[in-house]
Each structure stands twice: as C-alpha cells, then as structure tokens.
Amino acid sequence: xxxxxxxxxxxxxxxxxxxxxxxxxxxxxxxxxxxxxxxxxxxxxxxxxxxxxxxxxxxxxxxxxxxxxxxxxxxxxxxxxxxxxxxxxxxxxxxxxxxxxxxxxxxxxxxxxxxxxxxxxxxxxxxxxxxxxxxxxxxxxxxxxxxxxxxxxxxxxxxxxxxxxxxxxxxxxxxxxxxxxxxxxxxxxxxxxxxxxxxxxxxxxxxxxxxxxxxxxxxxxxxxxxxxxx
Amino acid sequence: xxxxxxxxxxxxxxxxxxxxxxxxxxxxxxxxxxxxxxxxxxxxxxxxxxxxxxxxxxxxxxxxxxxxxxxxxxxxxxxxxxxxxxxxxxxxxxxxxxxxxxxxxxxxxxxxxxxxxxxxxxxxxxxxxxxxxxxxxxxxxxxxxxxxxxxxxxxxxxxxxxxxxxxxxxxxxxxxxxxxxxxxxxxxxxxxxxxxxxxxxxxxxxxxxxxxxxxxxxxxxxxxxxxxxxxxxxxxxxxxxxxxxxxxxxxxxxxxxxxxxxxxxxxxxxxxxxxxxxxxxxxxxxxxxxxxxxxxxxxxxxxxxxxxxxxxxxxxxxxxxxxxxxxxxxxxxxxxxxxxxxxxxxxxxxxxxxxxxxxxxxxxxxxxxxxxxxxxxxxxxxxxxxxxxxxxxxxxxxxxxxxxxxxxxxxxxxxxxxxxxxxxxxxxxx
Numbered sequence: 267x268x269x270x271x272x273x274x275x276x277x278x279x280x281x282x283x284x285x286x287x288x289x290x291x292x293x294x295x296x297x298x299x300x301x302x303x304x305x306x307x308x309x310x311x312x313x314x315x316x317x318x319x320x321x322x323x324x325x326x327x328x329x330x331x332x333x334x335x336x337x338x339x340x341x342x343x344x345x346x347x348x349x350x351x352x353x354x355x356x357x358x359x360x361x362x363x364x365x366x367x368x369x370x371x372x373x374x375x376x377x378x379x380x381x382x383x384x385x386x387x388x389x390x391x392x393x394x395x396x397x398x399x400x401x402x403x404x405x406x407x408x409x410x411x412x413x414x415x416x417x418x419x420x421x422x423x424x425x426x427x428x429x430x431x432x433x434x435x436x437x438x439x440x441x442x443x444x445x446x447x448x449x450x451x452x453x454x455x456x457x458x459x460x461x462x463x464x465x466x467x468x469x470x471x472x473x474x475x476x477x478x479x480x481x482x483x484x485x486x487x488x489x490x491x492x493x494x495x496x
Numbered sequence: 497x498x499x500x501x502x503x504x505x506x507x508x509x510x511x512x513x514x515x516x517x518x519x520x521x522x523x524x525x526x527x528x529x530x531x532x533x534x535x536x537x538x539x540x541x542x543x544x545x546x547x548x549x550x551x552x553x554x555x556x557x558x559x560x561x562x563x564x565x566x567x568x569x570x571x572x573x574x575x576x577x578x579x580x581x582x583x584x585x586x587x588x589x590x591x592x593x594x595x596x597x598x599x600x601x602x603x604x605x606x607x608x609x610x611x612x613x614x615x616x617x618x619x620x621x622x623x624x625x626x627x628x629x630x631x632x633x634x635x636x637x638x639x640x641x642x643x644x645x646x647x648x649x650x651x652x653x654x655x656x657x658x659x660x661x662x663x664x665x666x667x668x669x670x671x672x673x674x675x676x677x678x679x680x681x682x683x684x685x686x687x688x689x690x691x692x693x694x695x696x697x698x699x700x701x702x703x704x705x706x707x708x709x710x711x712x713x714x715x716x717x718x719x720x721x722x723x724x725x726x727x728x729x730x731x732x733x734x735x736x737x738x739x740x741x742x743x744x745x746x747x748x749x750x751x752x753x754x755x756x757x758x759x760x761x762x763x764x765x766x767x768x769x770x771x772x773x774x775x776x777x778x779x780x781x782x783x784x785x786x787x788x789x790x791x792x793x794x795x796x797x798x799x800x801x802x803x804x805x806x807x808x809x810x811x812x813x814x815x816x817x818x819x820x821x822x823x824x825x826x827x828x829x830x831x832x833x834x835x836x837x838x839x840x841x842x843x844x845x846x847x848x849x850x851x852x853x854x855x856x857x858x859x860x861x862x863x864x865x866x867x868x869x870x871x872x873x874x875x876x877x878x879x880x881x882x883x884x885x886x887x888x889x890x891x892x893x894x895x896x897x898x899x900x901x902x903x904x905x906x907x908x909x910x911x912x913x914x915x916x917x918x919x920x921x922x923x924x925x926x
Contacts, residue, residue: 325826325919346830353828360923364823368510377507378827380500389500425827 269300271337272432272465273322278331280317280488291317292328293488299433299467304459306479307469314488315469316437322467323356323435324348336432353378357426359436363418365410365425371397371417372406375424382429396424400454416447423454427464434458436468440475452478508840515813519845522809522903526849527856529802530899533795534857534892535864538885540791544784546881551780552737552773554637558666558705558714559626560607561636562773563735565748567591567755570769572732580610580686584730585768594754595736600747603632603737608722608730612685614665614715619673620684623665625715627722627731630656636737655700656718662700663721666714670702677701683715687727695725706873748772795895799902806906810842814910821914822922835911842907846900853899861887 280292291314299305299322307315320326321333324340333341340351365374372393379389397406400420410418419439426434436455440448456478458464468475476482484491512519553561569583577583585591588606596604608627613620634653656662663681665673675681679699687693697717705714723729738747752770774781814821824834869883
C-alpha cells in the first residue's frame with residue numbers, strides 16, 4: 267500500500283531579483299513527500315535548499331509552478347489560509363532554534379497553541395507530552411538562556427511537534443550544535459519518524475544527518491539532481 | 497474561539513524586560529506626558545473655576561459680581577436709559593424679601609448704577625458709581641479668599657458700614673482729586689426728575705478695582721445715599737447668590753416662577769427678567785474661549801510628542817524582533833496575533849506610566865498648591881493671584897484615556913513593519 271502524499275511541488279520555479287541581476291533559486295522542481303517519509307535535502311550553500319524548504323513549508327511563494335498540500339493547490343491561498351495551514355499542518359525547526367528568549371521552554375512550546383481553539387487543559391497535556399518526548403521534562407521552567415544548544419533545539423522540535431503537524435521541516439537543525447549533541451538531536455528526529463510516523467524533511471550537509479534519513483535529494487543550481495534512498 | 501488572554505498578556509509583560517532601559521524610557525514618556533497634561537488641566541480647571549467665581553462674586557471693574565443671576569428690567573439690556581434709573585425696579589423690597597426667604601439663597605443684593613461728578617471744591621471729576629448694601633457685598637466678595645488665598649477682597653468695602661455718608665473711590669480717582677481718607681467731598685448727580693442734586697459725603701476708603709482704567713472713574717457707596725442723591729426709591733438690579741451652584745437651572749426657574757407670580761400682581765414689573773450669570777459674563781466667556789484654545793493646543797502638542805516618541809520606541813522594538821516575528825509567523829501566528837502582542841506590551845507600558853504619572857501629578861500639584869506661588873496680574877489688571885492647580889477633575893479621566901490610547905496605538909507601528917516584510921525576509925533579518 268502506497269503512503270498518502272502530503273506535499274507536492276510541480277514545476278516550481280523561484281526567481282529573485284537582486285539589483286539588476288535575476289537569480290534563479292529553483293528551476294522547474296518536481297517533488298513529493300509522503301506520510302512517514304524522512305528525507306534529507308543536501309546540496310552546497312546557495313544551491314536552493316532553503317528556498318525549496320520555504321516554498322514547501324508555504325512561507326514563500328514560487329514564481330511559477332504549483333504547490334499541493336494533501337492534494338489541494340495552496341499556491342495562491344490567501345495569507346489567512348496559509349497561516350492556518352502552517353499552524354495546523356506544518357512544523358518548523360530552525361538552525362538557530364529561534365526560541366522566544368523571555369519565555370520558558372514550556373511557554374515556547376505552548377505559544378502556537380495559544381492561538382488555536384484549544385482548552386487550557388489540553389494545551390497543558392500536549393505541551394507536557396511533547397516536552398517529555400524530547401527529554402526535557404526537567405527543564406520545562408528554564409529560559410532558553412539557561413539551556414544548552416541541544417536542549418534549545420529539543421525545545422524547538424517540541425514546539426514544531428506540539429500542534430501534531432503532518433509535516434516537519436527542519437533547516438540545518440544540527441548546524442549550530444557540536445557533534446555529540448547533533449547526533450542526539452538526529453536520533454530524536456529519527457525516533458519521532460520511526461515511532462510516531464512523523465513526516466520529516468531536513469536540509470543538511472551533515473553526513474550523519476544524511477545517514478540517518480530514509481531518503482535523500484540533492485539540490486544544485488536550483489535543480490534536484492537525484493532522488494534516492496540512502 | 498478560546499482566547500488565552502492571560503497567557504498572551506504574560507508574554508507581553510515578559511517582553512517589557514527585554515530592553516529595560518527602553519521600557520523605562522517609554523514608561524517615563526507616558527508618566528511625564530500624563531503628569532504634564534494633568535497639571536496643565538488642573539491649572540486650567542482652577543483658572544476657569546476662579547474666573548467663574550470672580551465673575552459671580554467680585555466681578556471685573558468694581559461693579560460687583562454678577563451673582564448666580566440678576567433680576568433686572570429686560571429693556572436695560574437692549575437700550576440706554578434716557579435718565580437715571582429709567583428702567584429701575586420699583587417696590588424691590590418685597591422682591592428681595594421673598595427671594596431671601598428661599599432656603600437655597602445665600603445673598604440678595606440690590607444695586608444701583610449711577611453717574612455724576614465728585615468734587616473737593618477745587619477739583620471735580622466724573623465718576624461711575626455703584627450703590628450697594630455694603631455688608632452683604634463685602635461678604636460676597638470676601639468669599640473669593642476661600643478659593644484663592646492671595647485675593648483678599650471685601651475688606652475694603654467694610655468702612656462703608658460705619659458711615660452712611662461714606663464713599664469709596666478708585667485709587668487713581670482719589671489720587672487725581674488729591675484726597676485722603678476722612679476728607680469731605682461733594683457728589684453731584686441728576687435726579688430721576690432731571691434736576692441736579694448735590695450731597696455732602698466723606699471719603700472712607702480707597703480701593704483698586706483690579707482694572708487700572710476703571711480705577712480712574714470708580715465710586716462705591718450706600719444704596720440709600722444714591723437713592724437720596726437721585727431722589728428715588730428705585731434700584732437698577734437685584735443680584736442673587738445661591739449657597740452653591742448645584743442644579744442652577746432648577747433654582748433659576750424657581751426664581752423665575754416667584755417673579756412671574758409677582759408680575760401678575762404688579763403692572764410696573766411686567767418687563768422684569770431673570771438673567772443668568774453666564775449671559776452677563778462677557779469677560780468670562782471671552783477668557784474661557786481663549787483658555788480653551790491655549791490648553792487644547794498645548795494638550796495636542798504634548799499628546800503628539802507622546803505618540804511620536806512611543807511610535808519611535810515601538811519601531812525600534814519591532815525592528816529588533818524582526819527575526820522572532822518571522823519565526824512566529826512561520827509557526828502559524830497571524831500578523832494580527834503578533835500585532836496584538838505588541839498592542840498589549842504598549843498597553844502595559846501606558847498603564848504603568850499612567851500610574852506613575854498620576855502619583856507624580858498628585859505630588860507636584862500638592863507642592864505647587866502648598867507654595868502659593870504668586871502669579872502676575874493678567875493684562876489690564878493690577879492684582880496678582882496665587883497659582884493653584886486642581887488634582888482631579890472629570891477631564892483627568894479623559895487625559896488618562898488619551899495617553900493610554902496614544903501609547904497603545906503607537907504599537908501599530910509594528911503592524912505596518914510586519915505587513916511590509918515577508919516571512920522569509922523576516923527570518924533572514926540579522
């Protein structure tokens with residue numbers, strides 16, 4: 267039985283205008299990700315990895331082409347619908363963690379839920395569960411400044427997970443971490459994919475990350491060069 | 497939709513501590529903006545109230561206060577008298593007695609306005625005179641010292657009580673005549689029949705009316721003396737002072753009803769009308785309009801400074817958090833959600849600033865009041881007054897709301913910045 271396709275790019279091209287120069291970040295890219303996939307997006311700096319993830323995560327618009335999410339064309343959705351899509355279906359993990367510095371680990375994870383129609387009780391249950399899942403049950407009340415890099419990234423992962431998204435997009439999640447911490451973060455992401463069938467797409471150069479993923483695509487000069495199982 | 501306001505408010509509160517110096521500065525702007533406007537309003541409130549009471553109790557130019565209302569012949573408002581007391585009130589004693597019996601009435605003051613010549617024998621000068629019941633008139637004018645301790649009025653009229661042939665002259669008129677207290681003088685005036693009459697008087701006092709120009713012509717004496725001089729039992733008007741200004745309209749209509757029933761019985765009093773103090777107070781109305789314009793202009797300037805300063809601060813705050821804003825938008829928060837957080841931050845700043853501003857305003861107002869700083873006389877007048885400010889008036893609530901609104905709305909700068917940037921641009925912001 268084939269897995270359900272979650273997100274799909276069809277003939278997506280993205281061009282930027284920098285001064286008088288036009289830069290083509292993506293060139294006629296076709297791609298799809300299905301439920302339970304764990305895909306790593308590799309490629310040199312400036313190859314278009316981040317643009318690819320941004321468009322897939324609906325935080326950027328393509329110049330041409332179509333984006334489908336659960337079979338629905340979201341290319342031309344209005345801002346409100348895109349906010350709802352990201353709030354309910356997509357989780358983001360950033361290279362620099364991007365936590366709110368004045369909020370504790372618990373509050374950072376709780377933040378996206380405050381704008382959903384969820385009761386206080388359910389928020390508490392969900393936040394506690396995901397923080398336990400990422401191993402931070404003892405650090406819930408700590409501000410980001412009092413957490414290590416690895417712990418911060420775990421909080422970021424918990425924040426991405428807490429809305430039970432269908433797709434998690436992580437842009438270089440281990441780039442700011444030491445080797446040992448990076449391994450533990452990738453183990454966590456791998457475990458989430460294995461045990462909870464969370465669909466994950468990670469952009470990374472890190473060989474360990476690439477090794478951990480189930481599939482890999484390589485982007486170069488805005489094109490997907492190859493798509494293969496690791 | 498469940499709104500987790502307390503949590504979002506908590507986030508806004510925590511954000512205040514990100515850049516403490518900037519937050520303190522914003523709070524200082526809110527506090528000083530409120531305090532400045534509130535003290536100015538307190539001064540305005542006192543000035544307007546003082547002006548009202550001055551108009552009602554003392555008047556400008558020595559003619560006596562308007563009282564809360566005046567009873568006079570309506571024709572005197574529209575045309576000049578051909579002879580003294582042409583439009584005077586007859587049989588006023590009964591009217592005075594009836595009105596005095598009303599429990600809400602404090603003073604009923606009959607007055608005569610007249611003119612003539614005052615002479616020493618060697619020198620003569622024209623005067624504009626007022627005949628009054630001196631004891632009540634002094635008490636009424638003395639009431640102003642309760643409002644403003646620097647204004648010691650009323651005392652100068654009291655010598656009239658001991659001498660039924662006494663007169664008080666304006667300072668400049670007395671100087672021009674070269675007379676001192678105790679000197680004999682003679683008053684010349686026209687009787688109501690058109691003849692010239694003269695009466696011997698004694699100078700019992702010299703006073704300043706507050707207006708330099710009026711001091712050259714001013715004369716004050718007993719109402720009985722004036723009636724003797726002009727050979728009549730009429731008076732020009734009756735000034736009525738209530739115990740307070742509460743429900744003034746009701747009190748005025750009550751007096752009107754009393755007069756209406758009196759008119760029914762007396763054909764001579766058919767044209768008598770009741771005129772409220774505001775209708776008579778031309779100087780007060782002009783001064784109030786001027787004050788309104790000055791203080792409104794000042795208020796708008798202070799409020800604009802508060803708004804622009806806070807707008808600038810919120811701009812800086814937003815620019816510092818662009819990357820975080822990008823993250824929040826990426827994880828699904830709407831622009832309006834993020835703007836709401838900024839609005840709450842600004843609201844908290846405005847509330848904290850307001851509380852500090854109120855405390856500062858009350859302390860400063862009390863210090864100013866305790867110092868009884870003497871203000872210079874207003875143009876055309878020769879008496880200063882003590883600077884006093886009211887600590888509270890209903891308009892202070894309006895200022896508080898205006899400050900809170902201005903500062904809260906300044907956070908909309910965040911909305912305009914957020915709206916211009918895409919999420920990717922925000923996330924890439926250094």
